[in-house]
Amino acid sequence: MTDFSAQPRIQLDPIGHLRTGFASRVECPASMAGNPGTSYIELLPDYAAGLHNIHLVSHVIVLYWLHLSNRSPHLDATGCNGPKRGVFASRTPNRPNPIALSVTRLIGRDQNILQVAGLDCVDGTAVLDIKPYVPQLDHIAEATISWTPPHTTPADNS
Secondary structure, eight states: OOOGGGSOOOOOOOSEEEEOSOOSGGGSOSSGGGOOSEEEEEEOGGGGGGGTTGGGOSEEEEEEEOTTSOOSOOSOEEOTTSSEEOGGGSOOSOOSSOEEEEEEEEEEEETTEEEEEOOOSOTTOEEEEEEEOOHHHHOOTTOOOTTSOOOOOGGGGO
16 A cells, blocks of 8 residues: 655645625625626736637636635535535545635736736735646536536526
8 A cells, every 4th residue: 555644745836816895704705706897817017928818718727725714624514505424525625634626717818917807805815727628628518516506598598
């Protein structure tokens, strides 16, 4: 068996910060759907070159660090619409490693700043990474989650 205790400690350094306009956790919407406005991803100038050709993608995956979260290990987390679930079966921001992921529409770029369609975190949250959303790789049509109703469209209700 592999001895994982010999692995080096993980260190993450922010590449930038999010600008959402929310000053506290209380002000943040429960999800991106609750923020119809725009937000900004402000990269440190040293990383601006990494945005070369970012305009060729419609959506980006943003990984960020939820610095105000409770990091104690959680055996249960309250589901936003019902029963308790384990932290790894929920989207709670309170996690042992409070890494968040959002897929958001890219609106535009100005130098080292990306304008995106809404985010659901506190202004100043550290950005860990940005990746392009690739529909052919990232979309899983048959994916389900049992505690949310199936998505319906107006045509489905007629």
